[in-house]
Amino acid sequence: MAQKTMKFKTELDQLLHLITHSLYSHREVFLRELISNACDAIDKVRFEGLTNTELLDGESDWKITINADKEARTLTISDNGIGMSQEAVIENLGTIAHSGTKAFLAKAKAMGAQNNPELIGQFGVGFYASFMVADEVTVITRAHGGEAVKWTSKGTGSFTLSDADRATRGTDVVLHLKDDAAEYLDAWELRSVVKKFSDFVEHPIILLTTEKDEEKGTEVPKEEQLNTRKAIWLRPKGEISDEEYSEFYKHISHDFKDPAETIHYNAEGAIEFKALLFLPAAKPFDMVWNNDPKAHLNLYVQRVFISNDFDNLLPGYLRFVKGVVDSSDLPLNVSREILQENPQLDKIRKNLVGRILKTLAQMKEQDSKKFSKFHDEFGSILKEGLQSDWENREKIADLLLFETTARPAGEKTGLGDYVENMGDREEILYLAGESRAAIEHSPFLEAYAADGREVLLMTDPIDEFVIPQLMEYKGKKLKAVNKGGIEEDQEALAESTKAFAELLGHAKELLPGVKEVKLTGRLKESAAVLVGDEYSMSPHIEAMMRRMGQEVPERESVLELNPEHPVVQKLQALYAANKQDPKVATYAKLLHDQAVIASGAKLEDPAGFAARLNEVLAG
Ligand code: ADP
Numbered sequence: 001m002a003q004k005t006m007k008f009k010t011e012l013d014q015l016l017h018l019i020t021h022s023l024y025s026h027r028e029v030f031l032r033e034l035i036s037n038a039c040d041a042i043d044k045v046r047f048e049g050l051t052n053t054e055l056l057d058g059e060s061d062w063k064i065t066i067n068a069d070k071e072a073r074t075l076t077i078s079d080n081g082i083g084m085s086q087e088a089v090i091e092n093l094g095t096i097a098h099s100g101t102k103a104f105l106a107k108a109k110a111m112g113a114q115n116n117p118e119l120i121g122q123f124g125v126g127f128y129a130s131f132m133v134a135d136e137v138t139v140i141t142r143a144h145g146g147e148a149v150k151w152t153s154k155g156t157g158s159f160t161l162s163d164a165d166r167a168t169r170g171t172d173v174v175l176h177l178k179d180d181a182a183e184y185l186d187a188w189e190l191r192s193v194v195k196k197f198s199d200f201v202e203h204p205i206i207l208l209t210t211e212k213d214e215e216k217g218t219e220v221p222k223e224e225q226l227n228t229r230k231a232i233w234l235r236p237k238g239e240i241s242d243e244e245y246s247e248f249y250k251h252i253s254h255d256f257k258d259p260a261e262t263i264h265y266n267a268e269g270a271i272e273f274k275a276l277l278f279l280p281a282a283k284p285f286d287m288v289w290n291n292d293p294k295a296h297l298n299l300y301v302q303r304v305f306i307s308n309d310f311d312n313l314l315p316g317y318l319r320f321v322k323g324v325v326d327s328s329d330l331p332l333n334v335s336r337e338i339l340q341e342n343p344q345l346d347k348i349r350k351n352l353v354g355r356i357l358k359t360l361a362q363m364k365e366q367d368s369k370k371f372s373k374f375h376d377e378f379g380s381i382l383k384e385g386l387q388s389d390w391e392n393r394e395k396i397a398d399l400l401l402f403e404t405t406a407r408p409a410g411e412k413t414g415l416g417d418y419v420e421n422m423g424d425r426e427e428i429l430y431l432a433g434e435s436r437a438a439i440e441h442s443p444f445l446e447a448y449a450a451d452g453r454e455v456l457l458m459t460d461p462i463d464e465f466v467i468p469q470l471m472e473y474k475g476k477k478l479k480a481v482n483k484g485g486i487e488e489d490q491e492a493l494a495e496s497t498k499a500f501a502e503l504l505g506h507a508k509e510l511l512p513g514v515k516e517v518k519l520t521g522r523l524k525e526s527a528a529v530l531v532g533d534e535y536s537m538s539p540h541i542e543a544m545m546r547r548m549g550q551e552v553p554e555r556e557s558v559l560e561l562n563p564e565h566p567v568v569q570k571l572q573a574l575y576a577a578n579k580q581d582p583k584v585a586t587y588a589k590l591l592h593d594q595a596v597i598a599s600g601a602k603l604e605d606p607a608g609f610a611a612r613l614n615e616v617l618a619g
Contacts, residue, residue, distance in 0.1 A: 001086075003162040006094060023181060026256070026262045027132040029505040031184070032197035034077045034173055036251055038064040039201050041081025041171060043305035045144075048082070054070075055144045057169050064201070066226075067208040068185040071436050073177050075134075075184050080170040083143040087162065089151050093127060093139065094159060126254065131155035134175035140164045141171040176381075194226040197247055201227050202303065204395045215539075215568060232301055233276035233324050233514075234617050237264050249278045252298060253322045257281045260374055263323075264358050277323035277356065287320065295319035297352075300326040312345050317396075318356055318386035320378045325352070357395045364399060364414070372412065379460070386466040397473050402430070405445060406454040409436050415473050421454060427479040428472075430456035432464045434540045434601050443526035443598050444481045455481060465542045482599070483532045486522050493519050496563040502560075507588045511559065513604075514592065520560035527565040529596040530557040539601030557599075559592055567591065586612050 009039050010022060042062045049056040059080055067076040084092060101119055112149040130137045131253040142148040142164075150164035166172070174291035175184075183189045187209050194205055207541045232240060232248045242258075243523045249259045259278035265272050277297075295314035299306045303326060314321060329344050339345075360382075364371040375382075385396040428446060433439030458467060470478055495521050497504070514530075523529060532538065532555060535614060537545075542552045555612075571587040593609045596602075602608050 001161070001163050002190055003160060005158050005160045006090070007158045027129075027181075028184075028193045028257075029197070030129040030175075031077075031124050031190070031193050032251060033129045033254070035064060035194070035198045035201060035205060036254075037173075037413060038077060038079035038307055039080060039203055041079050041083070042203050043081075045080075045169070046084040046304065047306055057144060059169075062203045063206055064203055065206045065223075066186070066190060068190065070185050073182070073185065075175045076172050077175075078170065078172040079160075080168065083169045083171055084141045084149070085143045085146050086149045087163065088143065089139065089141060089149050089178055089273055090526040093151055093153075117450065130157070130173065130175055133177055133181035135178050136176040137366050138174040138176070139171065140166050140174070142166040142169055144169050166580060175297045192224055195331060198251065199227045200232040200244070201251070202229060202305070204229060204233060230324070231300075231328055233264065233274050234303070240264070245276075245278075248276070249322065252324065253278070253280065253284070255280055255284060255322075258303055259322075260363040260370065261359060261363060263355060265355065267351050269347075271327075271344060271351065272329055273325055273327035273348055273351075273357070275323065275325045275352060277321050277352070279356075279359075279374065279378075280322065281373075281377075283320070287381075291320070297321070297323065299323045300324060301330045302326070302328050306339065310340055310345065311348055312340065315349070315385065315389055317382055317388060318353065320381055321356060348382050353389070353392060357392060357399070360399050361395070372401065375399070375412070380462050383462050384436045384462070387469050391499055393470060394473065397470055402458055403436055404454050404589070405440065405449065415456075418454065419474050419476055422476070423474060425453065427477065428456070428476050429453060430458050430467065431481050432458040432467070432538055432540075435459050438540075442482070443523055443529045443595075446526060447486065447522040461541070461544060464538055478539075482529075482538065483536065485531075486520075487596050493563075500561075500563060500572060503572055506575065506579070506584070507559070508590045510585050510591050513554070513556075513557045515556040516558045518558060518560055519563045522560065523562035523565070526594075526598065527562050527567045528591040529560050530592075530595040530601075531560055532557050539596075539599045543600070543602055559595060561591065586615055590616065 010220070042064070045055060046062065047233070059593060062080060065076075068074075075324070137155065139151040139154055140148060141151070148164040148166035150162045151159055153159035153196075154163075177184060184193075187207060190207055194207075198205060204225050205481045205594045207224045207226050209222050209224060212218070213220045232244060245264075246264045247260045249255065249262070253259075258281065260281040261279040263275070263277040263279075266272075293316045294309075294311045295316055295318055296308040297310075297313050298308045299310055299313055315326065325348060327344070327348060330339065330342060360371070360374070362489070363374065379400065382396060382399060386393055389396065395417055399414075401414055402418075403409065403412055404418065415428065431439050431442060431444055433442070436459055439445075439457060439459070445455055458464070467478060468480070472478060500519060504517045504519070508514060511517065520529070530539075536555055536557070537552070539555075542555065545552050563569070567587070568591070571584065571591070574581050574587065575584050590609075590612050593603060
C-alpha cells in the first residue's frame with residue numbers, strides 16, 4: 001500500500017483538543033486506557049479462539065509489554081491480542097463510534113468542559129488519551145491472517161496509513177513522548193502508575209528494562225511483571241480497599257469519578273457465581289447520546305472473559321450498572337450464541353436484579369440525599385422496569401420519587417410516604433405534565449387543593465408511559481386527575497344541568513372537536529377544563545410526539561364547565577336572552593380555548609383566539 005493520509009472526522013479533531021487540554025492534570029490515565037485496550041484485545045482473541053483455534057496462531061502466553069526507550073523518547077505498549085485489519089484501524093482510530101459526538105461537544109462547551117475533567121471523563125477518552133503525553137502516536141497492528149498496518153498521527157486533524165512489518169498478530173502503540181512527559185520513561189514511574197490503575201489486570205503487564213550483567217559488564221534485557229494479577233472480584237471483600245474498588249471500576253467503565261455504590265458478593269446455592277457491581281455517580285455521556293437500551297456487564301466463566309454483550313444477564317432498565325459476573329457453572333468451551341441461551345443465565349439475572357434492587361432500597365432508607373442524587377441521574381431509566389419487569393414492579397415503584405402539591409418545588413417524596421399520608425382515601429392522585437410550573441396551577445388540581453389532598457406531580461416524559469402500567473400500589477389505585485370522571489355531588493349538578501341543558505347541546509355544535517360539553521364540580525377558580533378519557537394520551541405527550549414527527553390520533557375530549565363561574569353564568573344568560581346572539585359562539589369558543597391552553601396542548605388556531613379575545617376586550 002502506498003502511504004495515505006486521511007482526515008479525522010471533524011468532531012474528533014475538536015474532541016482531541018478538548019481532551020488534551022482539559023484532562024491535563026490527570027494525564028497518567030493514558031496508560032490505564034492503553035492497558036485496558038490491550039487487555040480487551042487479548043480477551044477478544046482468547047474467547048474467539050475457544051471455538052476457532054486457528055485464530056490463536058498457536059499462542060497461549062498472553063501478555064502486555066511496556067518498553068521505554070530513553071534514547072528514542074518512545075514508550076511502547078504492546079499486546080498479542082486480536083490486532084486490527086486496515087479497515088478496523090480506520091474504523092476504530094479514525095472516527096469515534098459514538099453517534100452523539102457532535103451533540104456532546106456542544107453540551108461540553110456549554111458546560112465549560114475545559115475546567116471540568118469529570119465531564120470529559122464520563123465520555124470515556126480511551127485511546128485518544130495518548131495525545132496528552134505524546135506529540136505523535138504510531139500504531140503497528142496485525143490481525144490473524146492479514147498484513148501489518150501502520151497508523152500514525154500527531155492528533156491534529158489527520159492520520160497516515162502505510163504498510164508495516166510485524167512478525168505476529170497483535171498491536172504496538174508507540175508514543176513519541178512530549179518534552180514535558182519524559183517521566184513516563186522512568187521505570188519507577190511506570191511501576192507506580194501500573195500499580196495504581198491496573199494491578200488487577202488479568203494478563204501480565206511486563207516492563208522491559210535492562211540490568212547490568214556483572215560478568216560481561218554489559219546491559220542485558222530484563223522482564224519485570226508489574227501487576228499482581230489478582231482478579232479483584234475473587235478476593236475476599238475485607239481485603240479490598242475503596243481505592244482498589246474504585247480503580248477497578250474506572251478500568252471497566254472508563255469513568256473518572258468514583259462509583260456511588262459498590263456491590264460485591266458471592267452467590268451460593270442453586271447457582272454459584274461471584275459478582276462485583278458498581279452504581280456510577282453520574283450518567284456517562286454515551287448513555288445520554290447512544291441510548292443503547294441494553295445492559296452490559298462483563299461475563300467471565302472461570303476467570304476467562306466471555307463477553308459484555310449478553311442482554312439476558314441484566315435487564316435494560318438496570319443498564320447504568322457496571323461490573324463483572326464470574327460463574328463456574330457455565331460451560332466455557334461453547335459459542336457465544338449457545339451460551340446466550342443457557343438457562344443458568346436467567347437464574348443469574350434474577351439474583352443480580354434482586355440484589356441491585358435491594359441495595360437501592362437500602363440506600364434510599366439509609367442515605368436519602370445520596371439516593372435522591374442517584375434518582376436524579378438514573379430514575380427515568382429505572383422506571384422502564386415498571387413496564388418490562390412485571391415481577392419486580394412494586395419494588396421498582398418503591399424506589400421512585402416525585403414532587404407533589406404538598407411540598408415545595410424540588411422536594412420529592414416516594415409512593416410509600418404518599419400512601420402513608422393519604423389516610424383512608426382510595427386513590428393515589430397524579431398529574432403528569434411538562435414541568436412543575438406548567439401544571440401546578442392546573443384547573444385539575446383545584447378541587448383537590450380545596451380538600452387538602454396531595455397530588456403527585458409527574459414531570460419526567462417517561463412517567464406518562466410507564467406510570468399507568470403500575471395501575472396500583474400497595475392496594476391503592478393510581479389515578480390521573482386529568483383523565484376520566486371524579487366523584488361529584490351529582491344531585492347539585494343535576495339541578496344545574498337541567499337549567500343548562502340546551503346551552504350545553506348548542507355549545508357542542510359550536511365546538512366540533514369536542515365529544516361532549518357538560519358541567520362539573522371539580523373546578524373552584526377556573527371556568528372550564530378539557531378532560532381526556534382514562535386511556536387517552538395527555539396533551540403534552542401528544543405535543544411531544546408531534547414534535548418528533550409521530551402521527552397522533554385526534555383526541556376526543558370532554559369540555560367541562562364550572563356552573564358557579566361568572567363567565568359560564570354570563571354565557572347562559574346571553575343564550576337565554578337571545579339564542580342567535582353572536583357573542584354566544586365567541587364565549588363558548590373562548591372557554592374552549594382557555595381549557596386547551598391550561599391542558600398543556602397547543603391552540604389549533606391562535607389567530608382566531610386572539611380575534612375572539614380582542615372582540616371581548618373591545619366590549
Ligand atoms: P474503547 O476502548 O472505549 O472502545 P478506544 O478509543 O480506546 O475506545 O479504542 C477504540 C477501538 O480501537 C477499540 O474499541 C478497539 O476496537 C480498537 N483498539 C484499540 N486498542 C486496540 C488494541 N490494542 N488492539 C486491538 N484493537 C484495539
